[in-house]
Amino acid sequence: MRVKGWMKAMLCRLVARVCRPSERRVVVLCYHSIHPQKAFSSATPELLAQHLVWLKTHCRLIPFSQALQAAQKERGDRPFVAVTFDDGYADNYEYAFPLLRQYGVPATFFVTVGMVERDPGVLERVQALRGASLKDIRPLTWQQVRELCDAGMTIGSHTWSHANLARLAPEESREELRRSREVLEDRLGKAVRVLAYPFGKPRRHFTSRTLELAAEVGYQMAAAVVFRGVNAVDPALSIPRFFVTRDSMETLAGKVIGAWDWLGWWQERGPLWLARLVSPEDFKV
Numbered sequence: 001m002r003v004k005g006w007m008k009a010m011l012c013r014l015v016a017r018v019c020r021p022s023e024r025r026v027v028v029l030c031y032h033s034i035h036p037q038k039a040f041s042s043a044t045p046e047l048l049a050q051h052l053v054w055l056k057t058h059c060r061l062i063p064f065s066q067a068l069q070a071a072q073k074e075r076g077d078r079p080f081v082a083v084t085f086d087d088g089y090a091d092n093y094e095y096a097f098p099l100l101r102q103y104g105v106p107a108t109f110f111v112t113v114g115m116v117e118r119d120p121g122v123l124e125r126v127q128a129l130r131g132a133s134l135k136d137i138r139p140l141t142w143q144q145v146r147e148l149c150d151a152g153m154t155i156g157s158h159t160w161s162h163a164n165l166a167r168l169a170p171e172e173s174r175e176e177l178r179r180s181r182e183v184l185e186d187r188l189g190k191a192v193r194v195l196a197y198p199f200g201k202p203r204r205h206f207t208s209r210t211l212e213l214a215a216e217v218g219y220q221m222a223a224a225v226v227f228r229g230v231n232a233v234d235p236a237l238s239i240p241r242f243f244v245t246r247d248s249m250e251t252l253a254g255k256v257i258g259a260w261d262w263l264g265w266w267q268e269r270g271p272l273w274l275a276r277l278v279s280p281e282d283f284k285v
Contacts, residue, residue, distance in 0.1 A: 024070070024071055024074060024075060024076075024080075024232070025079040025080065025229055025256075025257070025258065026067050026068075026070045026071040026074075026079065026080045026081075026082075026229055026230040027059075027079055027080070027081050027082070027229050027230070027242065027255065027256050028064060028067050028081070028082045028084060028223065028230060028239060028240065028241040028242070029081060029082070029083050029084065029241065029242055029244050029255070030084050030085075030086055030196075030200075030223070030225065030241040030242060030243050030244060031043060031048070031083070031084070031085045031086070031096070031244050032085065032086050032087050032089070033087070033089045033091055033092075034048050034085075034089075034091050034092060034095040034096040035089075035091045035095060036095075038091070038132070038136055039131075039132070040130045040131070040132060040136075041091075041246075042243075042244050042245060042246065043244065043246055043247075044246075045095040045096075045099065047246065047247075048095070048096060048099055049099050049103075050249065051244070051247070051249075051252055052083075052099055052100070052103045052105055053103065054249060054252065054253070055081055055083070055105070055256075056103055056104075056105065058078060058079075058253075058256070059078050059079050059080065059081040059256060060076055060078050060079070060080045060081070061080075061081055061082070061083065061105050061106060062080050062081070062082050062106065063082060063106045063107075063108060063154055064082040064084050064108040064154060064156075064194060064221070064223065064239075065108070065154060065193075065194060065221060066080075066082070067080070067082045067221075067230050067239055068221070068230060068232075068234060068236055068239060070230075071229075071230040071231060071232045071234070072232040079229075079256050079257065081256060082106075082108070083100075083105055083106070083107045083108075084107065084108045084109070084110060084196065084223060084241065085107060085108070085109045085110065086110050086158055086196055087110075087111070087112050087115065087126070087139075087158060087162070088109065088110075088111030088112050088113075088115050088116055088139050088140045088145075088158065089137065089138065089139060089140065090138045090139060090140050090141070090144065091138075092109060092140065092148075093140055093144040093147070093148065097147075097148060097151075097153075100153070101151065106152065106153065106154070107153050107154070108153070108154040108155075108156055108194060109140075109145075109148055109153060109154070109155055109156070110156045110157065110158040110194070110195070110196035110223065111139075111140060111145065111155065111156070111157070111158055111184070112126065112139075112158045112159065112160070112161070112162045112180075112198075113157060113158070113159070113160050113179070113180040113183050113184055114160045114161045114162075114180075115137070115139040115140075115162075116139050116140055116141070116142060116145060117183065118139070119160075119161070121161070122160070122161045122162070123137065123139075125161060125162060126162060129162065129285065142187050145187070145188070146187075146188060149188055149190070154194060155184060155188060155192065156184075156192060156193075156194035156195055156196060156223075157177070157180040157181050157184055157192060157194070157195045157196070157219075158180070158195075158196050158198060159176040159177060159180050159195075159197075159198055160175075160176050160179045160180040160183075161176065162198045163176055163198060164198060164199055164204075164205050164285050165177075165197060165198065165205065165206045165207075165210045166203070166204060166205050166206055166207050166210065170209060170213060173209075173210055173213050174213050174216070174217060177195065177213055177214055177217045177219070178217040181195075181217060181218060181219070193218065193219055193220040193221065194219065194220070194221045194222065194223070195214055195219045195221070195222040195223070195237075196222065196223040196241075197210065197222060197223070197224055197225075198285075199225065199282070199285050200223070200224050200225030200226075200241070201224070201225050201226070201267055201282055202224055202226065202238065202267070202268060203272060204272075204282045204283060205225075205282075205285070206224070206238075211235065211237040211238060214237050215237060219237065220236060220237075221236045221237065221239060222236070222237040222238060222239065223239050223241050224238045224239060224240055224241065225240075225241055225242075225243060225267075226238075226240035226241070226264045226267050226268055227240070227242050227243075227255070227260045227261065227263040227264040227267060228240050228258075228260070228261040228263075228264025228265070229258060229261060240264060242255045242260065
């Protein structure tokens with residue numbers, strides 16, 4: 001794993017030296033928990049603030065819902081970037097939301113609806129996934145979700161229970177997608193049309209059948225986890241995103257300008273038998 005990390009870092013530095021953001025470069029970033037101390041957090045509040053300052057200075061910040069349109073139509077001298085948050089932790093409201101308002105950054109929050117509903121089975125599942133206490137995975141309240149929405153943030157579904165949809169029967173997947181959207185719409189009093197697939201990697205965590213089901217139950221855009229920029233020809237129900245995992249400014253900049261896009265090629269096209277050897281954790285959730 002140490003050799004793998006070293007090779008990845010070296011390749012990213014090499015690519016970053018020759019990459020220049022195109023006039024239609026569009027990137028979607030995916031954060032999770034924002035907290036000063038949690039082991040599984042994507043960033044501390046201080047690091048998130050640094051990221052937002054850099055993004056405001058060097059990029060054009062857009063909502064997730066405009067990412068595909070920007071890749072198809074928009075031109076500019078700076079990359080377009082959309083900021084998203086997955087799962088629905090209370091720390092998103094406590095730490096990320098004030099910073100987003102301070103710097104005027106639009107964001108989309110994909111919430112695991114069963115978490116926010118305090119479903120015991122879903123809470124237990126998320127605890128196990130994160131290896132964390134119930135306190136550490138404390139979810140947003142519905143009042144907090146409504147405040148995010150009222151402030152202009154977008155709320156989307158992250159399914160009901162954060163299930164690996166590729167491993168479910170079609171009817172089970174449909175129910176995860178349908179139930180979460182309908183509860184969100186009932187709680188918020190407005191249409192919900194955006195989705196993020198749990199774990200998010202194509203072929204491993206969602207399939208072409210999942211995209212069909214998402215469309216059938218009413219979603220118009222959906223976020224995957226593929227480490228590359230958004231292309232004009234990407235399906236609206238499979239928009240690539242970069243995970244942010246305590247990224248240094250160098251790493252964040254590399255993702256924005258294209259230094260990590262080679263990894264997206266591997267995630268989409270690498271043979272699954274080899275992926276099981278390189279990233280076995282992707283097949284255990």
